[in-house]
Amino acid sequence: MFLALKELKYAKFRYVMMTTIIILIAWLVFILSGLGNGLATLSAATLKNIDAEYVVYEETAGATFAKSILSENLQDDLEKQKNVDKVAAFGASTIAVGKTKSKDADSKEDVALLGVEPDAFFMPEVIEGEKLSYDNKKGVVINDTLKEAGYKIGDILLVANSDMKLEVVGYVKGETYNHLPAIFTVLENWRDYQYAAPGSDNDTDKAVQAFFLKAPNLEDPSTIDKAVKDVETVTKKTAINGMPGYKEENGTIMMMLAFCIVISAFIIAVFFYVITMQKTQQFGVMKAIGASNGFIGKAIVAQVAILSVLGIVIGIVFTYLTAKILPEGMPFDLEPTLIITYAIVLLIIALLSSIVSVRQIVKIDPLTALGRVE
Amino acid sequence: MALLSLQNVSKSYKEGASTVQALKQATLEVEAGELVAIIGPSGSGKSTLLSIAGALLQMSEGTVEINGMNIVHLSAKQLASFRLKELGFILQTSNLVPYLNVLDQLLLVKKMGGKVTKDDKEFAKQLLTELGLSDKFKKMPNELSGGERQRVAIARAFMNNSKVILADEPTASLDSKRALEVVKLLAKEAKERNKAAIMVTHDERMLQFCDHVYRMEDGVLTQQS
Numbered sequence: 188m189f190l191a192l193k194e195l196k197y198a199k200f201r202y203v204m205m206t207t208i209i210i211l212i213a214w215l216v217f218i219l220s221g222l223g224n225g226l227a228t229l230s231a232a233t234l235k236n237i238d239a240e241y242v243v244y245e246e247t248a249g250a251t252f253a254k255s256i257l258s259e260n261l262q263d264d265l266e267k268q269k270n271v272d273k274v275a276a277f278g279a280s281t282i283a284v285g286k287t288k289s290k291d292a293d294s295k296e297d298v299a300l301l302g303v304e305p306d307a308f309f310m311p312e313v314i315e316g317e318k319l320s321y322d323n324k325k326g327v328v329i330n331d332t333l334k335e336a337g338y339k340i341g342d343i344l345l346v347a348n349s350d351m352k353l354e355v356v357g358y359v360k361g362e363t364y365n366h367l368p369a370i371f372t373v374l375e376n377w378r379d380y381q382y383a384a385p386g387s388d389n390d391t392d393k394a395v396q397a398f399f400l401k402a403p404n405l406e407d408p409s410t411i412d413k414a415v416k417d418v419e420t421v422t423k424k425t426a427i428n429g430m431p432g433y434k435e436e437n438g439t440i441m442m443m444l445a446f447c448i449v450i451s452a453f454i455i456a457v458f459f460y461v462i463t464m465q466k467t468q469q470f471g472v473m474k475a476i477g478a479s480n481g482f483i484g485k486a487i488v489a490q491v492a493i494l495s496v497l498g499i500v501i502g503i504v505f506t507y508l509t510a511k512i513l514p515e516g517m518p519f520d521l522e523p524t525l526i527i528t529y530a531i532v533l534l535i536i537a538l539l540s541s542i543v544s545v546r547q548i549v550k551i552d553p554l555t556a557l558g559r560v561e
Numbered sequence: 562m563a564l565l566s567l568q569n570v571s572k573s574y575k576e577g578a579s580t581v582q583a584l585k586q587a588t589l590e591v592e593a594g595e596l597v598a599i600i601g602p603s604g605s606g607k608s609t610l611l612s613i614a615g616a617l618l619q620m621s622e623g624t625v626e627i628n629g630m631n632i633v634h635l636s637a638k639q640l641a642s643f644r645l646k647e648l649g650f651i652l653q654t655s656n657l658v659p660y661l662n663v664l665d666q667l668l669l670v671k672k673m674g675g676k677v678t679k680d681d682k683e684f685a686k687q688l689l690t691e692l693g694l695s696d697k698f699k700k701m702p703n704e705l706s707g708g709e710r711q712r713v714a715i716a717r718a719f720m721n722n723s724k725v726i727l728a729d730e731p732t733a734s735l736d737s738k739r740a741l742e743v744v745k746l747l748a749k750e751a752k753e754r755n756k757a758a759i760m761v762t763h764d765e766r767m768l769q770f771c772d773h774v775y776r777m778e779d780g781v782l783t784q785q786s
Binding site for chain 2 (some may be wrong): 189190193194196197198470472473475476477478479480482505546552554556557
């Protein structure tokens with residue numbers, strides 16, 4: 188620590204540059220993970236927000252909502268199962284809405300129409316306006332990002348390619364589905380849209396797509412499959428992965444992050460290696476005087492640790508500042524736990540990379556100290 | 562008994578297919594309080610001898626005893642701690658650590674062995690004062706003249722209170738006035754502190770301060786005075 192700090196103080200410029208590199212790398216990793224996480228959230232925020240452990244689909248649906256049709260009558264059966272606390276039905280459609288019967292695509296918004304029971308346990312809190320109710324079957328609560336597009340409480344929404352009309356009664360916050368802002372309506376109304384064509388519901392009575400189960404004590408979901416006919420129960424995580432494109436999108440982002448981290452490991456390792464190599468003579472002298480490899484190695488690791496922690500912390504500050512100036516519509520979502528995880532990963536990588544330099548020190552022959560110009 | 566004793570030390574290098582005999586049966590003894598000079602032309606084997614005496618290089622044959630301890634069978638790790646405890650090195654100029662001030666240069670030696678005590682600090686200040694550096698404690702090496710730097714190096718060599726001091730061309734980059742001054746100080750410290758000191762040098766003018774002079778030529782060491 189003694190050597191490490193003294194040198195940092197002395198060769199300020201060199202180590203400011205080194206810290207800058209680490210700041211930039213940390214910044215890049217955090218921004219990338221923030222954007223990636225934001226995108227993932229956008230794609231399935233509503234599902235992620237739902238406080239449920241399991242999702243019940245039709246057995247043949249392969250755990251995707253669009254392929255699944257179940258009868259709402261199953262709700263009672265599901266509720267009777269052991270360890271199941273709450274059950275709520277769910278259905279989703281992608282629709283386009285506009286305030287006028289315009290053919291202009293710009294005046295319409297793509298949204299996800301989500302059918303729920305007004306008293307469903309996972310119904311998000313309405314931040315403004317009224318809740319859903321069977322008294323107003325056409326009523327919808329919409330995600331507040333639609334405010335910016337000019338939709339207000341009381342507006343009548345015309346559903347494209349249908350004669351359906353919806354009335355905005357309230358707002359919810361942070362609810363998106365398949366990257367689209369979510370609008371919630373009662374199941375009955377959703378059913379009118381989704382199964383408008385005769386027979387499209389396979390003659391299912393009160394068709395829905397799936398049920399969410401609040402069942403924190405349920406250990407084996409297959410017990411539900413055995414007890415209730417023709418259903419498949421999966422964890423919520425599986426359900427989210429089953430969202431169209433979710434897995435692929437996440438895979439891409441994780442790949443980018445992984446590359447970013449691997450490359451940064453190399454960059455940090457190479458920079459410290461070069462700095463160490465420049466000091467070969469100096470370390471040779473110290474070893475001649477009697478410094479052990481451990482003494483010099485500790486100084487290097489301490490230096491890497493100090494610079495990395497400093498760089499990563501500044502990188503985090505930069506990330507939050509950047510997030511502040513990012514445009515509103517840009518999905519950016521970075522939780523503290525994620526930040527801490529990546530910060531620790533980066534720190535470990537930096538420390539591991541310093542091993543390359545420390546190995547080099549072991550190889551330095553103290554005899555180099557006697558190197559003379561003869 | 563001699564503090565530093567080399568008996569029939571030989572060293573040969575492999576250079577391609579042939580073997581180069583860098584040192585042939587060199588024998589050298591240095592008593593406490595003595596400053597011994599080794600002179601000789603370039604490539605004669607002076608630095609090989611110093612490296613062996615300084616536990617930096619293994620000999621091919623012979624024995625080296627430093628302060629009564631035979632160092633032939635020590636491992637690299639043991640040698641490092643042996644150098645720290647038993648040997649003081651004065652290397653060529655510019656071999657100070659560039660980012661440590663004068664006082665820290667000396668304390669570094671103590672840090673390598675563990676902790677720095679208050680007594681160590683006092684001892685370092687005393688050494689530096691004896692060498693005429695009392696007003697330079699906080700100076701960095703690049704703020705010192707060549708002579709001052711070399712005096713710091715001398716102080717550093719004495720810092721661990723080892724019995725044997727090895728100086729490798731301590732006057733190489735100094736003008737003659739400063740060089741004389743530095744060697745005089747080295748001789749004085751060696752005497753006062755009862756150390757065995759060896760100095761490898763090119764400079765025959767320095768020999769007036771030395772108790773014995775050895776000449777090295779083609780790997781053969783002969784005593785001159």
